[in-house]
Amino acid sequence: MNDLERDIARLIIDTLALEHLTVDDIAADQPLFGQGLGLDSVDALELALALQNRYGLQIASDSRDARRHFETVRSLALYVEGSSCAG
Numbered sequence: 001m002n003d004l005e006r007d008i009a010r011l012i013i014d015t016l017a018l019e020h021l022t023v024d025d026i027a028a029d030q031p032l033f034g035q036g037l038g039l040d041s042v043d044a045l046e047l048a049l050a051l052q053n054r055y056g057l058q059i060a061s062d063s064r065d066a067r068r069h070f071e072t073v074r075s076l077a078l079y080v081e082g083s084s085c086a087g
Contacts, residue, residue, distance in 0.1 A: 001028045004077045008051075012073070015050040016043050028074040036072075044070055055080050 001009070001023075009026040012018065016039070032039045039047070047070070048059045057080065059066055069079040 001073070002077070004080060005073050008073050008076050008080070011050055011054060012037075012047060015046055026073060028077070029072050032070060032072060051076070051080070055083065057083050 005028045006023050009023045009028075012026065012032070013021050013023065026037065030036045033044075048066075051057050052059060059069070069075055
């Protein structure tokens with residue numbers, strides 16, 4: 001897992017109060033929803049807000065791509081890296 005992926009995993013843990021997990025418990029390619037980490041739609045909204053605040057992203061909730069970006073820590077990292085707002 002690269003530094004950005006680790007930072008996003010830490011953000012997930014902190015934002016969603018998943019104190020029982022460590023960054024090393026979340027694989028970069030582990031699904032965040034369903035049988036993966038088990039997040040739900042409320043978690044997705046909280047995480048989107050945290051990502052917007054941390055990285056200056058604009059995530060449209062009605063975007064067809066939004067669901068794809070939130071599949072894994074790796075897909076979120078690729079989205080942050082590809083964003084012109086990433087800093």
